[in-house]
Amino acid sequence: MSETTNPGLEGVIVAETELSDVDGEAGELIIGGYPLEELAANASYEESVFLLFKGRLPTADELETFRTDLAARRRITEEVRQVLRRAAADGAPAMDALRMGVAAASLEDEGGERENADVDTTAETGSGPRADAIRLVAVVPTVVATYWRYRRGEEPLEPRSDLNHAANYLYLLTGEEPTPADVRGLETYLNTVIEHGVNASTFTARTVVSTDSDLISAITAAVGALKGPLHGGAPGPVLEMLREVHEEGDPEGYVREKLEGGERLMGFGHRVYRVRDPRAAVLSDAAERLYAQSADADFFETVQAFESTAVDALAEHKPDRRLETNVEFYTAALLDGVGVPQELFTPTFAVSRVGGWSAHCLEQLEDNRLVRPVSRYVGETGRTWTPVDERGV
Incomplete structure (x- = not known):
């Protein structure tokens, strides 16, 4: 077995x-064989x-x-609404409320929505992983809204089947x-971030479903991972930064002050991309059309x-970092605009990403093998047991 350690599975x-x-x-x-900008x-x-x-399309x-x-699967039950009502009343963060709602997504609305599932996606019973995948994609917007x-003190609305x-x-x-224009702007965003390796x-999500657990458990876990600010939380701070810059009217001064103070500029740099994030280019074009x-x-x-x-400033101050525009920069502008x-x-x-998560779960199940990495022990060895009354400090 190799002794190489790859922190973060790098x-x-x-x-x-x-x-x-x-x-x-x-x-x-x-994505699915199509260049992102076309799809x-x-x-x-x-x-x-x-x-x-x-x-295929x-x-x-x-x-x-x-x-x-x-x-047909967009509606949620009163029991799920009660959970979300309580979360809103307690001031729970939106991602916490989403996690709660997704976990309860298997409680489908009265009327046998599972029976309305595309018969080609599931077993004859209209249940199973593919039916769960469709349900999850359909219900996440309802849970969030x-x-x-x-949270705003308003009653929720019923989903409309006549709208996409x-x-x-x-x-x-x-x-x-x-x-x-708003629909096209949001749709471009949803397509852009639906899937990313x-x-x-x-x-x-793939790890959870590899245990032969269900998709709802897997997507609930994925929501928990996305909640972490190192993964999905940057567009909000980016918008705050952009609004501050717009009010001050001095982008160059703002950048100079931040970099000279050793602070990070949100919306630049990516774990994978060493050039401008292709998603930033797509969202930039969409935002330009919208605005x-x-x-x-x-x-x-x-x-x-x-x-x-x-x-330009990042290239000058940190020439070895290759900190180009990432997806979060124009996400902030586009989502705010719609x-x-x-x-x-x-x-x-x-x-958006629930579509990609669910597709990965289905792909994992097609030829499943339990995800089971190993670790390398670096702790103490050679210790012997000592009764508690004989142990020193």
């Missing part, structure tokens, strides 16, 4: 996948999920059936039917100016 291949290919050196991301800019979120679940009839299946409305996935989520948050939360129709266009001009200033509250940035990440 560089260790733990799975073969057909879901995505991440090239950090070239700055390229392929994100053109697909609906339902098409992206179908692609990950089935390995749907026909028009298949897409309509899949949309219907998702819409229900918690948020309770992205539009329904915005409707559940605001109570208003969103504009096509075996990251921490995805690996967590071109917005009264807040001057804010986006500040965002673009700040990126240019920050990248009306997603800052407190829901990370849960909205989960609204």
